[in-house]
Amino acid sequence: MHKIFITGGCGFIGSHLTEYIYRKYKKSQIFVYDKITYAASVKNLDKIRKDRRVKIIKKDLNNYKSLEKFTKNTDILIHAAAESHVDNSFNLTNEFITTNVLGTKNVLDACKANNIKKIIHISTDEIYGEIHKSSFNEQSNFNPSNPYSSSKAAAEMIINGYIHSYKLPVIIIRANNIFGTRQHPEKLLPGSCWSLLKKKHFTLHGNGMQKRSFLYVEDFCKAIYLILQKGKLNEIYNIGSKFEYKNIDVFKIAAKENKLNFRKYVKYVKDRPFNDYRYSLNFNKIKKIGWKPTTKIEDKIFEINSWYKKNINRFKKR
Numbered sequence: 001m002h003k004i005f006i007t008g009g010c011g012f013i014g015s016h017l018t019e020y021i022y023r024k025y026k027k028s029q030i031f032v033y034d035k036i037t038y039a040a041s042v043k044n045l046d047k048i049r050k051d052r053r054v055k056i057i058k059k060d061l062n063n064y065k066s067l068e069k070f071t072k073n074t075d076i077l078i079h080a081a082a083e084s085h086v087d088n089s090f091n092l093t094n095e096f097i098t099t100n101v102l103g104t105k106n107v108l109d110a111c112k113a114n115n116i117k118k119i120i121h122i123s124t125d126e127i128y129g130e131i132h133k134s135s136f137n138e139q140s141n142f143n144p145s146n147p148y149s150s151s152k153a154a155a156e157m158i159i160n161g162y163i164h165s166y167k168l169p170v171i172i173i174r175a176n177n178i179f180g181t182r183q184h185p186e187k188l189l190p191g192s193c194w195s196l197l198k199k200k201h202f203t204l205h206g207n208g209m210q211k212r213s214f215l216y217v218e219d220f221c222k223a224i225y226l227i228l229q230k231g232k233l234n235e236i237y238n239i240g241s242k243f244e245y246k247n248i249d250v251f252k253i254a255a256k257e258n259k260l261n262f263r264k265y266v267k268y269v270k271d272r273p274f275n276d277y278r279y280s281l282n283f284n285k286i287k288k289i290g291w292k293p294t295t296k297i298e299d300k301i302f303e304i305n306s307w308y309k310k311n312i313n314r315f316k317k318r
C-alpha cells in the first residue's frame with residue numbers, strides 16, 4: 001500500500017487536495033501533517049477523516065523529530081503547509097520565515113533521511129513578482145516583493161540546493177490565486193462573501209484595480225494529480241489560469257450574488273507598502289502534458305457563497 005504524506009492538509013488547498021488524492025488513490029494510506037493554525041480546521045476533512053486510511057497528525061513542521069518519524073515509509077510527499085497571507089507577513093516576518101523557509105528545510109531533511117522518492121512542493125506565482133503585460137514562464141527570474149513571497153522564493157532556493165547536493169527528487173509547482181470553499185475570509189473572494197453575508201464593509205487595498213488570475217481549487221487538484229502521473233522529477237511547473245479579474249471585480253461578483261450594491265459595502269484603504277499590480281503565468285508546459293483550467297469564479301460563486309453562509313462561524317481571527 002502506498003503512503004502519501006500531505007503537509008497542511010487541514011488548510012484550504014491542502015484539504016481539497018487530500019480529498020482528491022483520497023478518491024484517486026483508493027488503496028493508499030494518507031497522512032496529513034498540520035499544525036492547524038487559525039487558517040485551518042479538521043472539519044475541512046470531515047468527509048474522510050474517520051476512514052482508517054486517513055491519519056491526521058497535529059504537529060508543527062518545526063518539530064523535526066516528529067516529522068522524520070511520521071514520514072518513514074512515505075512514497076509521495078506533498079508539501080502544502082505554509083503561512084499564506086501576504087498582509088500578515090508584513091508584521092509577522094519571523095513566523096513566515098520559520099514556517100515557510102525553515103519548515104520547508106525540515107521537510108526536505110525528513111525526505112532525505114527517509115529516502116522519499118517523489119516530493120511535490122507547492123509554491124506561488126508571487127515569487128516572480130508583478131508583470132504588466134504578458135506572462136512569466138518557468139525560466140523567468142525571481143522578483144518577490146513582500147515577506148510572504150520572499151519566504152516562498154527562499155524555500156525554492158533551499159530546494160534547488162537540495163536537488164543539486166543530495167539529488168532530492170522534488171517537483172516545484174507555482175500556482176496562481178486559487179479559489180474555492182474553506183479558504184479563510186482574510187483572502188479576497190471568501191472575505192468578500194463573508195463580509196457581504198454579515199452586511200459588513202469589505203476593505204480593498206488602494207483603488208482595487210490590481211489584477212489577479214484565479215484558478216479553481218478542483219482544477220488545481222487535477223493538475224497535481226496529472227503531475228504525479230506525468231511530471232518530471234526536478235522540474236518546475238506553472239499552474240495558471242486564463243481567468244483574470246481586477247480585485248474590485250471579484251468583490252462585485254460576490255455583491256451581485258448577494259443582491260447587494262457593491263458601492264455601499266466597499267471601503268478603500270491605504271494600499272500595501274508595495275502591491276504587485278498583476279501576476280500572470282505562462283502555463284504551456286503543463287498544457288503540453290494534458291491539463292487546462294476550466295472553471296471561473298462566476299461558475300462557482302453560488303456554491304462558494306452558500307458554503308460561507310452555512311459556515312459563517314467557522315473562522316476565527318488570527
Ligand SMILES: NC(=O)c1ccc[n+]([C@@H]2O[C@H](COP(=O)([O-])OP(=O)(O)OC[C@H]3O[C@@H](n4cnc5c(N)ncnc54)[C@H](O)[C@@H]3O)[C@@H](O)[C@H]2O)c1
Nearest residue numbers: 008010011012013035036037039040061081082084177178
Ligand atoms: N491560496 C492561494 O491562492 C495559493 C496560491 C498559490 C500557492 N499557494 C500555496 O499553497 C499552499 C497552501 O495554501 P492555502 O491557501 O491552502 O493556505 P492555508 O493558510 O489555508 O493553509 C496552510 C496550512 O498550513 C498549515 N500550517 C501553517 N504553518 C504550519 C506549520 N508551522 N506546521 C505545520 N502546518 C502548518 C496550516 O495549519 C494550514 O492547514 C501554501 O504553500 C501557499 O503558499 C496558495
